[in-house]
Amino acid sequence: MANEKFVSQIADIETDFPQWYTDVVVKTKLVDYGPVKGTMVIRPYGYAIWENIQKEMDARFKAAGVENAYFPLLIPMSFMTKEAEHVEGFAPEVAVVTHAGGAKLEEPLVIRPTSETIIGHMMGKWVESWRDLPLRMNQWCNVMRWEKTTRPFLRTSEFLWQEGHSVYATGEEAEQETLNMLHLYEEFAKNVLCMPVLIGRKTEKEKFAGAVATFGMEAMMHDGKSLQAGTTHYMGQNFAKAFGVQFTGVDGTLKYGYTMSYGVSTRLIGALIMTHGDARGLILPPPVAPIEVVIVPIAQKKEGVLEACNALADRLKKTGVRAKVDDSDNSPGWKFNEWEMKGVPVRIELGPRDIEAGKMTVFRRDTLEKQDSFTLENAEETVKALLSDICENMYERAKTRMQSRIVNASSLEELLSGVDGGNFVRAGWCGERACEDKVKEFAQATARVLDEKNDLPTCVCCGKKAKHTVFFARAY
RNA sequence: CGAGGAGUAGCGCAGUUUGGUAGCGCGCUUGGUUCGGGACCAAGAGGUCGUGGGUUCAAAUCCCGUCUCCUCGACCA
Numbered sequence: 001m002a003n004e005k006f007v008s009q010i011a012d013i014e015t016d017f018p019q020w021y022t023d024v025v026v027k028t029k030l031v032d033y034g035p036v037k038g039t040m041v042i043r044p045y046g047y048a049i050w051e052n053i054q055k056e057m058d059a060r061f062k063a064a065g066v067e068n069a070y071f072p073l074l075i076p077m078s079f080m081t082k083e084a085e086h087v088e089g090f091a092p093e094v095a096v097v098t099h100a101g102g103a104k105l106e107e108p109l110v111i112r113p114t115s116e117t118i119i120g121h122m123m124g125k126w127v128e129s130w131r132d133l134p135l136r137m138n139q140w141c142n143v144m145r146w147e148k149t150t151r152p153f154l155r156t157s158e159f160l161w162q163e164g165h166s167v168y169a170t171g172e173e174a175e176q177e178t179l180n181m182l183h184l185y186e187e188f189a190k191n192v193l194c195m196p197v198l199i200g201r202k203t204e205k206e207k208f209a210g211a212v213a214t215f216g217m218e219a220m221m222h223d224g225k226s227l228q229a230g231t232t233h234y235m236g237q238n239f240a241k242a243f244g245v246q247f248t249g250v251d252g253t254l255k256y257g258y259t260m261s262y263g264v265s266t267r268l269i270g271a272l273i274m275t276h277g278d279a280r281g282l283i284l285p286p287p288v289a290p291i292e293v294v295i296v297p298i299a300q301k302k303e304g305v306l307e308a309c310n311a312l313a314d315r316l317k318k319t320g321v322r323a324k325v326d327d328s329d330n331s332p333g334w335k336f337n338e339w340e341m342k343g344v345p346v347r348i349e350l351g352p353r354d355i356e357a358g359k360m361t362v363f364r365r366d367t368l369e370k371q372d373s374f375t376l377e378n379a380e381e382t383v384k385a386l387l388s389d390i391c392e393n394m395y396e397r398a399k400t401r402m403q404s405r406i407v408n409a410s411s412l413e414e415l416l417s418g419v420d421g422g423n424f425v426r427a428g429w430c431g432e433r434a435c436e437d438k439v440k441e442f443a444q445a446t447a448r449v450l451d452e453k454n455d456l457p458t459c460v461c462c463g464k465k466a467k468h469t470v471f472f473a474r475a476y
Numbered sequence: 477c478g479a480g481g482a483g484u485a486g487c488g489c490a491g492u493u494u495g496g497u498a499g500c501g502c503g504c505u506u507g508g509u510u511c512g513g514g515a516c517c518a519a520g521a522g523g524u525c526g527u528g529g530g531u532u533c534a535a536a537u538c539c540c541g542u543c544u545c546c547u548c549g550a551c552c553a
Contacts, residue, residue, distance in 0.1 A: 018548090022546070027487095037544065149477095299510090301510090331510085331515055332513070334513085336512095338514080361512080
């Protein structure tokens with residue numbers, strides 16, 4: 001088999017998925033490890049994916065009327081302690097600056113693990129009247145959480161994300177925005193990452209520290225485990241009260257605002273890798289792939305070959321396709337394997353034979369199919385159609401896979417065997433924390449989200465009447 | 477943070493048991509031949525053996541500390 005040597009560079013995706021993931025992210029040059037524990041360097045190929053994610057997401061926020069802003073990295077320690085649940089949730093994982101300018105600081109400064117507190121503080125200054133509302137802001141920034149175990153993109157001490165924060169005059173509006181943003185994320189996952197997700201409300205146990213309600217979007221990874229790919233939170237008046245976010249209403253009385261927040265992070269990159277990847281490495285969704293089409297010249301020193309490749313690349317670039325000619329000295333076979341590992345959606349091979357016939361050989365990464373019947377003449381149309389077909393196919397394939405791995409359980413044993421088999425397990429739940437804890441202890445599975453379709457009658461744990469139907473899974 | 481494993485050339489590793497001249501494969505550089513699934517020949521460059529201390533005439537090798545990475549558990553975007 002021609003690819004044996006190549007495939008052996010990365011661990012087996014079926015039998016050793018965690019190692020496969022680590023191998024792939026490092027060998028494809030998405031990331032490298034930083035010198036400080038839990039830190040990662042996002043290399044150009046990885047950062048380009050993030051930039052594409054930002055571009056698509058940012059456009060959606062702006063279309064929804066959200067404005068970008070930037071708040072400071074350092075937060076006075078006293079801010080963190082103003083909201084009781086919030087400090088309890090985040091205290092164990094914050095990094096604190098105690099010295100600066102060669103002296104011990106009067107008040108320690110927290111490196112933001114999230115910005116609810118400092119933004120709440122500023123909102124308190126900026127909101128005075130009902131006319132100031134709603135106030136809807138987003139920031140793209142880094143945050144730091146001192147995690148115990150780390151893995152590139154999935155969990156690192158420092159990561160990049162966007163955090164949106166809004167304050168509304170009424171709880172209904174803030175709650176509605178919490179759902180709107182959840183649906184925005186879902187749409188983004190589908191159309192930009194070609195990734196199906198489950199969305200829904202989180203249980204009390206799983207909700208954000210300081211929130212009234214948390215909603216999440218969960219994606220199924222190749223091994224059947226779940227990854228929280230984004231969250232939105234409704235805070236009620238918790239933070240508004242802690243930070244004095246008050247306004248005078250139409251009726252002339254002073255009221256507290258209602259806040260909400262939402263975020264997605266560089267973890268999305270990990271999510272798309274673990275959703276779409278295969279034994280050969282990455283399969284990148286075209287909308288975020290740094291290179292959508294790589295053109296590999298065959299016999300590139302022969303006259304006219306490189307010229308033809310460059311001309312084709314230029315034509316594709318003019319139509320907005322991210323195209324690249326690999327004119328390095330490596331052999332064609334080497335290039336094929338390299339770009340496959342790096343997940344480029346479409347490869348075009350162009351050699352003297354093709355050029356003479358006015359054709360091009362096209363390989364698509366998602367299906368590994370190669371075709372040599374396309375004409376060079378209408379390459380633009382061919383490539384556009386192919387990229388959109390790949391997008392659709394990647395989504396449908398992942399969706400079919402996820403749906404085929406959602407099973408119902410009516411007992412703890414069924415739930416255990418379900419998650420052991422790499423499934424998401426739907427089960428009834430009475431709503432008691434004790435039962436949720438018992439499931440975790442028994443099956444090492446957690447409640448990912450509550451299913452909107454609440455159709456299972458009895459609690460999987462205690463057998464009493466179920467209040468909710470829950471998606472349980474092992475999680476990253 | 478608990479249990480296990482690993483750090484030797486850019487990458488993958490051998491050498492450590494039994495202390496005694498720093499090795500192999502790939503990659504890299506130069507020149508040439510090649511090019512339709514990880515090509516070939518020739519010549520070359522590259523190492524404070526993670527790091528700090530100790531034992532010794534002598535340490536990659538033995539002892540103690542420490543840092544980082546990987547896997548599995550408890551917590552999280």
